[in-house]
Amino acid sequence: MTSVGRFYLLTISLLSIGWIWLLYNQYNSHIAKGRTLCFVRNITGYPCPACGTTNSVEEILGGRYQSALHINPLGYVAIAALVLLPLIIGVDIISGRRMMYSIYTNFDNTMKQRPVLLVAVLLLLLINWIWNLYKM
Amino acid sequence: MDQQKVDMYIMSNSKFFEAHQIPMLRDMLLQADDSKFLALQTANTKDPTTMIIISLLAGGLGVDRFMLGETGMGIAKLLTCGGFGIWTIIDWFVIMGRTRELNMQKVQMALV
Numbered sequence: 639m640t641s642v643g644r645f646y647l648l649t650i651s652l653l654s655i656g657w658i659w660l661l662y663n664q665y666n667s668h669i670a671k672g673r674t675l676c677f678v679r680n681i682t683g684y685p686c687p688a689c690g691t692t693n694s695v696e697e698i699l700g701g702r703y704q705s706a707l708h709i710n711p712l713g714y715v716a717i718a719a720l721v722l723l724p725l726i727i728g729v730d731i732i733s734g735r736r737m738m739y740s741i742y743t744n745f746d747n748t749m750k751q752r753p754v755l756l757v758a759v760l761l762l763l764l765i766n767w768i769w770n771l772y773k774m
Numbered sequence: 775m776d777q778q779k780v781d782m783y784i785m786s787n788s789k790f791f792e793a794h795q796i797p798m799l800r801d802m803l804l805q806a807d808d809s810k811f812l813a814l815q816t817a818n819t820k821d822p823t824t825m826i827i828i829s830l831l832a833g834g835l836g837v838d839r840f841m842l843g844e845t846g847m848g849i850a851k852l853l854t855c856g857g858f859g860i861w862t863i864i865d866w867f868v869i870m871g872r873t874r875e876l877n878m879q880k881v882q883m884a885l886v
Contacts, residue, residue: 648861652850655858676855677834677862686835688855712853746846756845763852 642739649738650727656720663692664699685774687767691716711766775803775811783814790819790877799881806885817884819877822870829869833862838869842876 659675678686694713697706706713726738749756780803784796791799803814820842829838836851856862 652854652857652861655860656854659858674855675859677859678856680859681834686852686855688853691855715853742846746844749845749849750843759849 642736645739645742646727646730649723653720653724653727656716660692660695660720663696685767685770687763687770688712689770690773695720710770775806775808777804779811780804787819789822790874791881792871792874792878795874795878799878802882802885810885813884814881817877817880819880820873822873825869825873826866829862829865833865833869834859838865842869842873 674680674689676686676689678684679689688710690710691712694706694710695717697703697709698713698717723738726741729735730737730739749759780800783803784800788796806814825838825841828841832838833851834856836848836856839845839851840848851857851861851865854861857864
């Protein structure tokens with residue numbers, strides 16, 4: 639499989655797992671509560687920067703935007719990705735273009751060419767992580 | 775480059791590349807100019823064994839992908855709790871091959 643094919647397979651798999659995990663949490667909240675797929679949390683007991691995203695997305699879907707922001711602001715990024723990326727992939731599949739792949743390569747190149755931007759993103763995630771640890 | 779130099783390089787760096795790439799790499803190096811040797815030495819190739827250790831320890835945070843220079847993938851892995859834990863496991867098996875693949879690309883870039 640070409641690298642583009644592998645990229646699409648990875649993206650589609652991640653989006654499918656994301657949606658399945660979200661729906662599983664929505665409809666089986668009594669079983670899923672407190673469970674996580676996160677390796678860092680399962681092994682160390684401490685949350686990773688993205689821990690709490692599922693709860694945050696559920697709060698957004700429930701209309702409790704303030705609470706979502708408090709649980710993990712990454713929930714907003716996650717819901718945007720879960721809604722927009724399938725649309726872009728759908729357009730790519732229908733039209734045969736590689737819009738999603740070019741967005742990714744542009745993002746990757748920008749991050750490599752402008753280390754300041756990468757450091758800013760990582761710093762924001764670090765602050766979010768520290769906040770996540772503090773909220774424990 | 776002369777044959778002795780090329781063979782020395784291949785002997786000391788063979789684990790950095792896929793076995794099926796070695797004959798092609800040898801041909802490329804033999805055809806390359808002597809002045810490329812310094813660029814080859816500083817090509818920033820990564821050790822696949824180091825990468826598997828990093829993947830096992832910090833793969834959940836995407837550190838392995840960041841180290842390979844795949845920044846976009848690293849951020850995606852970091853933002854999804856290591857790809858919901860599943861990508862982390864897949865990477866334990868994939869990362870050594872990916873490292874060797876990228877090492878070959880880096881060497882090809884250095885020889886251009």
